[in-house]
Amino acid sequence: MNAPAYNFAYLDEQTKRMIRRAILKAIAIPGYQVPFASREMPMPYGWGTGGVQVTAAILGPQDVLKVIDQGSDDTTNAISIRKFFAKTAGVATTTATEEATVIQTRHRIPETALNANQVLVYQVPIPEPLRFLEPRETETRRMHALAEYGLMHVKLYEDIARFGHIATAYAYPVKVNARYVMDPSPTPKFDNPKMDNCPALQLFGAGREKRIYAIPPYTQVVSLDFEDHPFEPYRFNAPCALCGAENSYLDEIVTDDKGGRMFVCSDTDYCEGRQAAGHHGSLSAAPYKEKAQEASNG
């Protein structure tokens, strides 16, 4: 009865070999979308089926897994994927960025700088950066093959014409290794500079669209822009209300129906780490905790 019901990390070995081959090809051609035979996973499309398959294919028994969803380690999606691999692969899991060897992410790159022993796996909904401008797959493939990327600038032109600045705030197109234009998945453009020359391997899996692509370590990643409208990462102009960080990506949290709001780090691990190290923000609960403790002691 205690015999394992699943192969290590859920997928069978043949499937993992197939995915690894796609990953190797993706690493060999940075930014190129490699088709692969995506499997049905025990979760709905849009919940990270692509990322989960890539993680399953690269995970080893010694790995330590961290899963982030919109920067947070404790949302439903992050918790269930972490539990999934804890159960099917028996690997150690963590929420600390420094301790993890494989980090599966949705929509964020951790604030803590990654190192060469880590792999970052992105969940990608729509891998094709040209899709909304050119609906034909045959045509977009030809455009990638011939490096015809004028159309990508048409999108940026439209932004400036309509809003006066490049208003694309997430899934901001990048050029990888001076060749392929790539969709960095719906990460905020704040995270784009972190992709450039990153020591960690970055893998992207799109389950529904059946594509895998990659940025090898230390690869040049350039955000597209115009000479007179250069790329600018966007950040709310406020410190984190909990840890006071001035340089992290912030979530806006609406606190009442009278316009009240607070800004907090979207990377919960980073924020908690800073609070543990004694940093406080304007709305930090920590001082109250201390006061409560003093009251009970006294």
Place this chain on the structure above:
Amino acid sequence: MADQNLVENDEPLLVAKCLSKSFGRIAACRDVSFSLYPGEVLAIVGESGSGKSTLLQMLSGQLAASAGHVSYRMRDGVTRDLAALGEAERRFLFRTDWGFVHQDPAQGLRMAVSAGANVGERLMAVGWNHYGRIRDTASDWLTRVEIDVARIDDAPRTYSGGMRQRLQIARNLVTEPRLVFMDEPTGGLDVSVQARLLDLLRSLVAELHLAVIIVTHDLAVARLLSHRVMVMKGGRVIETGLTDQVLDDPREPYTQLLVSSILPP
């Protein structure tokens, strides 16, 4: 300078030799040969099904010929066979040195993006990377095709038929091509809009010294725009010559029929 121009104009820009295309048993186009010189406007006329559009597609490299070949003198002065060009080269030629004006502007324009981006697309495709300059060039071209610059940020789907067609022309001419293909550019427009468009085309063609191959069933368009006319019937060229000569003194019975079927004004 003038001499050099003369020498350059002496050599044909585009040469078609024995072009044929058959779809199964149907021969859509048979044995068409001609030369087109820089700055020359050639009209291909004939009824529907006479092979005009098939010929145009072969000439513009969009359709492979069953027999014969098309050669084109590139900007560097070397004449090359279109079939021998790589796909990348052909596509580059298509968006720099050539233009293609479709009958239906929706085919030639991106209906969902603004007019400015439509005109600027070719510039961005050849590596322009300065928003201000792209926009200035786009506004300049909108003015030249008589579109109000205030509408530069509107999508062409909000434009009238005549404006769309003029926008399509601006989009094609922005890279200063030497050869423009036109497939019934005035089809579906009302008469006054047609007249204005033809007037605009005529001045642009003269001003930019464009070579044009225009496919039309409207003999009035051929008379107004073209220097030479080719009459097609059943896939063959049955008569060719100077426009006024062919239209005023048609030799072939079919051409006579075509000319006489124009309603008197």
